[in-house]
Amino acid sequence: MISLKNVAKWYGSFQVLADCSTEVAKGEVVVVCGPSGSGKSTLIKCVNGLEPFQKGEITVDGISVGDPKTNLPKLRSRVGMVFQHFELFPHMTVMQNLTLGQVKVLGRSREEALQKGMKLLERVGLSAHKDKFPAQLSGGQQQRVAIARALSMDPIAMLFDEPTSALDPEMINEVLDVMVELAKEGMTMMVVTHEMGFARKVARRVIFMDAGRIVEDAGKEEFFGTPRSERAQLFLSKILHH
């Protein structure tokens, strides 16, 4: 479904991604972790073309992201994305957030979009908040709305960029629960996160990045059991023991 081949990216002369290759198969959940500044967020933003890359190739459902002839808006409309800081549109109500893309991009009628929006809000447990503005919701609620907004486009895959990093600890689980449920339904997911509990529960593979490189790309058991790279061992020992 998602395939990266030797992707490299520079900011000026500074190389942020080097020779990154991996695959995410249909229905697979892949967790990307690693220390800050290792390029995880940049990598996932390359997948739907929010960040340009200079070398290599990324394809989503067989369509090349880096090809200038690719209709990027169309491709992006088929890939859902959830951001660290939610990025709901603060000047629109929750329901308007959920219908904007459906109406403007997919060309759905208002009624159809409202119905779909309502169904998704029920699913994330927030239907009572449909007419509120994002600022009136807690962080966890905002992130659930953001997930619902991404799902409203009926995506073929979902990208999560540190979806729980900006949340208060007590709100992390309500977001993870939604994500776990989504994974169990067979959604193709690429998730940048430090939540190793989530990785253990639903990930099939874990990718570990350091300094712009994919250092480890292994099955979940292997990664948590006996990571091959020293860097991954060190990282795991630091984040798992408290």
Added chain:
Amino acid sequence: MFAGYDFDVIQRSLPYLFRDGMTFTVTLTLIAMSGGIVFGTLLAMMRLSSFTPLSALSGGYVNLMRSVPLVLVIFWFFFLVPYIGAWAIGANEPIRVGAFWSAAITFTMFEAAYYCEIMRAGIQSIPRGQVWSGYALGLDYWQTMGHIVLPQAFRNMVPVLLTQTIILFQDTSLVYVISATDFLGAASKIANRDYRLVEMYTFVAVVYFIISYALSQVVRRLQDRIAVIR
């Protein structure tokens, strides 16, 4: 102290001052404001474009407009617009453009440079992630701008845009150089006809002060109420 002054002249000329003069001033202000904000927003989008020729063109325009005195621009435009218009439509003779439309075009183009800088700051104040999330939904550049960035930028900048409009309202009095009859121009005509300079100019100053001050108070009230809550 006021012996020898005749403040009755004000009352006698009120209808002329307001029906002719103030109408001209207010209409000119409103046209230049609307036109200037629309054109200025386009300039701001150009200026923030990653396509260098576009941003250079807009930058050059804005810097030029902000570096020349307004009076000069009004004066030049008044003489140039008929020729530019004739050239544009291929007429042999300079077209007739009245003082009002000449001033309206001038102020729109001049103020656009200032509104551009305000809108540029407004657009830049919107977090990058907002643009990303618009794109991630599949919106294109114009949809992301129109539905997400500009509405927020505009609301954040309303106080500053209105403050600039108050300045514009005062600046419209500079149309005296092309002998247009705005509020000041009307007062000036009466003042010279009746030789009541002190009375008329004092009155004009008081009126400009009251309107501008009242508007600035409105802006202060708006400031707290209109911002987008994050």
